[in-house]
Amino acid sequence: MSKFYLTTPLYYVNASPHIGHAYTNIAADTLARFKRLKKDEVFFLTGTDEHGEKVREAAQAKGKSPKEFADEVVANFQKLWKMLDISYDFFIRTTDELHKKVVKKVIEILWDKGDIYKSTYKGFYCIPCESFFSETQVKETEGRCPECKRPLEEIKEDNYFFKLSKYQEWLKSYLKDNPGAVKPSIRYNEVVGFLEANSLNDLCISRPKHRVSWGIEFPGDSNYVVYVWFDALLNYISGVGFYYQEENFRKWWPADCHFIGKDILRQHAIFWPIILHALDLSPPNTVFAHGWWLVEQEKMSKSKGNIVNPFDCIEEFGSDALRYFLLREIPFGLDGNFSREKFIKRINSDLANDLGNLVFRVLNMSEKYFGGKVSSLKREPPLEFKPLLDDLSKSYVPFMDSLEFSSALERVWSFINLMNKFIEDKKPWIMWRERRIEELKYFLFSLLEGIRIVTVYVSPFLPKAGADILSQLGQSSLKENLTLDEVCWKTEGFITQKGSPLFPRIDESIL
């Protein structure tokens, strides 16, 4: 049994979760469920990033302490993850005591090693981004923040620095030897190109308390707190017990996959492997940076009022529909454009018409013709099913392993549609009329078995529908510990129990 340690970014708690946050956790959950189907031992970590001025300000605006405020937002994130069936193993908060201890310990280790030093910083500071920029960076943006484009403050102050520059050559050769370390390849090339063209500055990892008061106190100097990114990145090791639970840590580290959005690539593909290397730890096996969901080609933002609220989507269309749409609509890695129209069309065509209808028709026939009891003397798959069943058994796992979720779904849907066509072609109502009972039994048995296999394949994407179909097929015992061993022709007989339609059709006139 191999282990699989998977993480999501830690979400900032200064705002409520939106569809972009839901996207990463849905993708991570789908991968975690798939790895469990493969019988890997999975550890899936998600959580929240709670320090920094933005959180303190947001809390102050509501008349709350930062921790009280964070507790409320965290509850909201956890509620969303529950509604979306996100099967994480641990929810880490950067305000957790153990995490804070690990951050301090790491700084002590790096300090003792000579990789942290104190120095005077002269340059430009962006208050909202809590980031420093050099004169050259600022020249290109005419004195504005390269990230948020707001005016910068010119400052001169003492701070603590981590020797990022010392490890630039190591990182370059590491990436050269490990082209799978950053994915997809467009992001790998972006990081390699950046390292070729630029000399890394050392990373300022402290903030004076007069500037940022809500953070982890810098060990050995109470005038400072730890820079929020340095604090947050360390969650990936503190979440599995670095330093304090050595055995657990050794079991899970290195992480197999960090899922992130493309905007936080530099922190994860440059800062993070270097911090780990300085700690004598291996870098993560893969950092996968996915694309962004836009609305009418624009970034979602409060000021534009175009934020898509995942709670509303779930209330209106159900959590499985949202999970399916986000992973089916665009290849994982590229940007996508969210539109209500596309969302509804996908639900109607793929979920209501193709999958939902197939299950409904077959279960209906099973009850109508045989009172729900279907077995057959002949038990091998019909010839018509064989090519696509073989294709699925060969292509599904590689597609999922390489995070090509939409391609995996496309293949599964080819089989679903083949089964729908099979019903049209074989005309079971004529078999019934002509009393060709054994033939009809074999026909229905084959469809039930085909649906059972499809359910295994779709279960990482559609956990609610997957469980519902298994109940309707009288196969509830499979729900616990479902594995890919189930995707072969093996059932002896079915005792079905028809449920309500899985995905009711949405009236497109509401568009």
Ligand code: MSP
């Ligand atoms: N707190 C940092 C991450 C620290 S990880 C150690 C952060 N938080 S965030 O809340 O701003 O963003 C979290 C994730 O959401 C990022 O991966 C970001 O890419 C993702 N998304 C935010 N908006 C998004 C879309 N519109 N679409 C897809 N993902 C987007 O950054």
